[in-house]
Amino acid sequence: MGVVEEAWVWLTTGANWSGDGGAGHRLAEHLYVSGIALAVACAIALPVALYLGHVGKGGGLAVNLSNVGRAVPVFAVLALFMMTPLRNSGYLPTVIALVLFAVPPLLTNAYVGMTEVDRSVLEAARGMGMSGAQLFLRVELPLAYPMIMTGLRSAAVQVIATASIAAMVGLGGLGRIITAGFNTYDTAQVFAGAVLVALLALVVEGVLVALDRLLSPLRRRRTV
């Protein structure tokens, strides 16, 4: 009972938000690291997945990669980076570890989306004389779009939740609020930090759902 109220007090106290180690700065760090990691992961995973899906090859690779991705212990990867000169390069270790973590779900979902496009639709499009590029841009991509967005959403939520592990090796992000509270036996602060991370994940998921509705290529046709 008391913990929730104390956490609320912690969250509404202005002093906890200001300064270098304050929640405001930690939130900015968290968003910055997660955003860059997600963008880089998209830049790597989507072209590969869309190309493989278009050509129709590499299915085994896509599925196995998603299983390998789960076996990557982010804490161990971060710890390995801290043993190298990279530890002095700011947020780079966290970004690299999160990219490794985010690529598999993005790649697998985009690939599955591409390969699940109805074959008869593809043949009809070819019969209408569409070239490979037209087929990709005007048929495959719009039809694979929902799966690609599903992959992006789950990757975003996982990246935001996982970015807090960076605090275990002393790197920035909202996790630092949790570890700081843990070290001083301040359960209210731990709870507040956890709530902030979970809220951030839910807000980002909500924004992506809204974007999805706005950008969906089939949006106008859905009402017919």
Add this chain to the structure above:
Amino acid sequence: MAEQNCLVANDWICGEYLRSRSAELTEATVQHIWITAASVLIGLAVAFPLALLARRGRHFAGPVLGLTTVLYTVPSLAMFSLLLPLFGLSAALVVTGLVLYSLTILVRNILAGLEAVPQEAREAAKGMGYGPVRLLWEVELPLALPALMAGLRIATVSTVALTTVGSLVGKGGLGNLIEDALPSFFKAQVLTASVLCVLLAVAADLLLLGVQRLLTPWTRIRTPAGAPPGAGPAKTEAA
């Protein structure tokens, strides 16, 4: 004596480290294995009734799937910290946290497997006089096994990786070694523990794949030329 130097020089790969700390490494690996095994087994025991409940109808499916999905967005660091007042610095804390995480994947996959059972198979069994328990145990469960095992493999592999975070409370198996090595930049210990952790995940995955093959011999007989259908619905939302 020459080998002693790799500890002094702080090399990444160090044979002397493996020799002199083999007891410590074994202890950490054993802890890692039993924490993972306990979490996945308890997770399975909890997920199965939940999946059966969710199958009963939409009243149950919504809350069950919603709750297990929300649990997944709680960062592992926060989960272990928040359970601290309940369990103290104990392995039970880590196991509880890991069980909660495994539920998301397990419930979804068991449910997907049960729902994919062909209606004809169910009706044939009912026509032969099967009661609900026997129907579940002898018809539905075997048919749902590939999807269930796919979920079990995913849950196990990610639990092996997540166990390292348990080092926060000193019960993280190989994660403890990594945590201990951080302040002194002990490269050999971090690398060895990390590699062992990944090897554990791969070994667990292969072991479960073997178990799945043993339990579902019919999936191999029916499709000698085609792809084995064992993979099941791998594209859960949390993929």
